[in-house]
Amino acid sequence: MDWKNKNGERESVLIPRKTKRERAIHSVNLKTCVKFASSRKTSRMAISFELQHEDPKSSARAGKITTAHGTIETPIFMPVGTAGTVKGVHQRELKEDIGAQIILGNTYHLYLRPGLDILKAAGGLHGFNHWDGPILTDSGGYQVYSLSDRRKITEEGVKFKAHTDGSYHQFTPEYAMDIQRVIGADIMMAFDECTPYPCDYEYARKSMEMTHRWLKRCCDHFDNTQGLYGYEQSLFPIVQGSTYTDLREKSAETIASFERDGNAIGGLSVGEPAEEMYAMTEKVCGILPKDKPRYLMGVGTPANILEGIALGVDMFDCVMPTRNARNGMLFTTEGIINIRNEKWKDDFSPIDAALGGYVSTHYSKSYLRHLVRCNEMLGAQISSVHNLSFYLNLVKEARKHIIAGDFASWKNTTIKQVMRRL
Numbered sequence: 001m002d003w004k005n006k007n008g009e010r011e012s013v014l015i016p017r018k019t020k021r022e023r024a025i026h027s028v029n030l031k032t033c034v035k036f037a038s039s040r041k042t043s044r045m046a047i048s049f050e051l052q053h054e055d056p057k058s059s060a061r062a063g064k065i066t067t068a069h070g071t072i073e074t075p076i077f078m079p080v081g082t083a084g085t086v087k088g089v090h091q092r093e094l095k096e097d098i099g100a101q102i103i104l105g106n107t108y109h110l111y112l113r114p115g116l117d118i119l120k121a122a123g124g125l126h127g128f129n130h131w132d133g134p135i136l137t138d139s140g141g142y143q144v145y146s147l148s149d150r151r152k153i154t155e156e157g158v159k160f161k162a163h164t165d166g167s168y169h170q171f172t173p174e175y176a177m178d179i180q181r182v183i184g185a186d187i188m189m190a191f192d193e194c195t196p197y198p199c200d201y202e203y204a205r206k207s208m209e210m211t212h213r214w215l216k217r218c219c220d221h222f223d224n225t226q227g228l229y230g231y232e233q234s235l236f237p238i239v240q241g242s243t244y245t246d247l248r249e250k251s252a253e254t255i256a257s258f259e260r261d262g263n264a265i266g267g268l269s270v271g272e273p274a275e276e277m278y279a280m281t282e283k284v285c286g287i288l289p290k291d292k293p294r295y296l297m298g299v300g301t302p303a304n305i306l307e308g309i310a311l312g313v314d315m316f317d318c319v320m321p322t323r324n325a326r327n328g329m330l331f332t333t334e335g336i337i338n339i340r341n342e343k344w345k346d347d348f349s350p351i352d353a354a355l356g357g358y359v360s361t362h363y364s365k366s367y368l369r370h371l372v373r374c375n376e377m378l379g380a381q382i383s384s385v386h387n388l389s390f391y392l393n394l395v396k397e398a399r400k401h402i403i404a405g406d407f408a409s410w411k412n413t414t415i416k417q418v419m420r421r422l
Contacts (some may be wrong), residue, residue, distance in 0.1 A: 046232030047186065047261050049293045055401075057408035059285060059312035062399045065262075065293055067134040067186040068231035069126065072101045074293065074314040075398055077305065077391045078136060080322070082106045083113065084129045087322050088381040089388065091131045097357055097385060099392045102134040102186075104317050107179050108143035108171075112164050116182045124184025124229050136317075137185035139176045139218075141238075142266075142298070145194040153193060155210065173217035177225065177235075184229050189264060190218040192238045197271040204242035211240045212254050219258060234261040236295060239284050242267060243276045252287035262293040265313070269299045278307055285312035302331060302394055303415045309398050310411055321391050325383035328372045331390045335420040337365070339383070344369045351386055355393060359385045394418070 046068065053062040065072040079086045079094065081103045086094060094100040105125050114128070122128035125135055144151050144158045151160035157172030171179075176191035192211040195204050215237050222235045237255040241247030255263055265284050268277045281296060288294055295315035296308050305316050321331065330337040332352040337344070347365040355361075359382045371379030397414075401407040 046234040047293075049262065049291065051291060053403045055310075055407040056405055058310040058411075059282075060309045060398070060402045060407045060411075061312060061314065062402040063293065063314060065134075065314075067102075067234075069132060069134045069186055070101070072134060073396075073399060075305075075309045075395045075402075076101055076315055077395045078102050078104050078315065078317040079388050079391075080104045080106075080317055080319045081129070081131075082319075083109045084125060086384070086388070087326070088377070088384045089322075091129065093385055094131070094388075095133065097359070098388045099396070100133070100388070102136060103131060105135055105137045105183055105185060106140075106143065107137050107176065107183065107189075108140035110137075110183055111140065111169075111179050112162055116179065119184075120182050120228070124182065126184055126229075134186040135184070136187040137180050137183050137189065138297070139180065139189040139191040140171055141176075141189075141192045142194050144171060145196075148196075155213075157191075157214075173214040174221040177218055177221045181225060181228055181233070184227070184233070186231075186233060187262065188222070188233055188235050190215050190235060190237045192240060192266060194267050194270065195240065195242045197242065199242045201242075201244055201247075204240075204244055204247055208240045208242075208247050208251050211238070212251070215255070215258065219260070236260060236262045236264045238264045238266040238297070239288075240267045241280075243272050243280055245280070245283055248280050248283050249287060252284045256288050260292075262295060262315075263288045264295040264297055266297045268296065269304070269318075274304065274307075277304070278311065281308060281313065282311045302391070302418045305391075305394065306398060306411045306415055309395070309402075310408065316395070321387035322384045325387040326380045328379075328383070330383060331387050331418065332422070333390070333418065335418060335422040337422050339365065339369045339372055341369075351382075352390070355386075355390060357386075357389045360389060 048066045050064045051061055052064060063074045065074060079100050084105060086103060119125060119128055126132065144160050147160050151158050157170055159170045161168055173191040180188040191214050193207045195207050227233050237258055237260055239251045239255050241251040265281060268280060285294055293314045294312060296313040298318055299308055299316055300318050308316060328338055328340040330339055333354040344365040349365060350361045351363055351365055351368060352360040363382055368379060368382055398407060401410040
């Protein structure tokens with residue numbers, strides 16, 4: 001086939017031969033998707049979710065997710081390991097110092113590097129990076145969305161040009177499932193289109209409906225394949241609909257009707273005001289089933305996470321704690337620190353004595369400022385471990401207060417404290 005490059009020139013592209021199934025025209029409309037999903041029975045439940053406590057003055061809840069690689073106490077924050085690693089952090093530090101219970105892998109990046117052959121030979125991502133806890137992988141949809149000048153979306157899937165070497169590839173809903181089977185994540189995500197913000201209503205509607213059709217294909221392929229490494233995997237659908245209430249309602253109803261092991265909320269934290277994000281999250285959480293975990297994708301600041309918990313979300317992920325750490329921004333129990341500032345030059349107090357943990361209590365603000373300003377690798381490592389420790393401690397404390405029944409009041413006080421600039 002032909003492809004137009006960024007200069008408008010045609011280039012020949014060799015796309016792998018499709019199976020008869022992949023060549024079929026997927027023209028199922030929204031009504032058919034809902035009808036199909038309502039009649040299906042989930043044959044293999046790979047994870048279980050136990051709802052343990054509910055806060056009396058908000059929709060916050062505490063629960064437990066059980067997977068083949070361990071249990072996860074919710075609410076939970078999941079460190080992002082884009083290319084098979086949480087940048088600058090050892091697996092031992094993730095488990096013993098930070099307290100991570102589940103981490104993320106990125107389908108798009110892992111597909112490109114190290115590639116499926118290496119991952120399969122290693123026994124999946126667990127065998128490759130030697131993280132023995134649960135792993136969640138996204139479907140690659142968000143990364144392909146971010147390649148706006150390098151991809152073409154059709155009903156069949158997405159053709160894109162890799163950011164690494166300019167090679168051409170195609171992701172379909174079926175292939176996204178196959179890739180995640182090879183990666184071996186405990187929780188796999190359905191292939192979807194993440195709409196930008198702002199986004200006009202018609203585009204959002206058509207995109208959402210295509211995401212639902214893609215979901216049917218994901219579920220069909222997932223249910224007709226097996227895991228490669230001797231344990232069951234789960235598939236989470238993703239609610240879309242931009243910031244339009246009626247679309248979010250329709251999408252949540254459709255996603256819930258597929259009766260998968262858990263459900264995700266996507267397409268938020270892409271530039272919209274926080275108030276709109278909260279409004280969409282509240283609407284969707286009111287529709288998604290209570291007996292399944294809810295995952296708000298790509299969110300966010302400490303305030304975003306606590307507000308999301310209050311609205312009924314159980315799972316969160318974001319690159320913010322590590323990305324900001326590498327730029328010298330620290331989240332602490334007292335507020336936000338820009339460690340590059342002159343005021344920390346001769347501050348020899350611990351980074352965050354109240355937080356506890358090795359790096360937060362062993363190293364001083366002055367020393368960390370010196371490392372960061374000199375671009376020493378250790379500075380980014382210390383900052384990353386500290387910020388992730390803060391995030392994991394934040395959701396751990398939230399869980400304690402949900403169980404104690406005073407989460408709502410604790411949340412309001414905590415947001416004011418941790419979000420102030422020091």
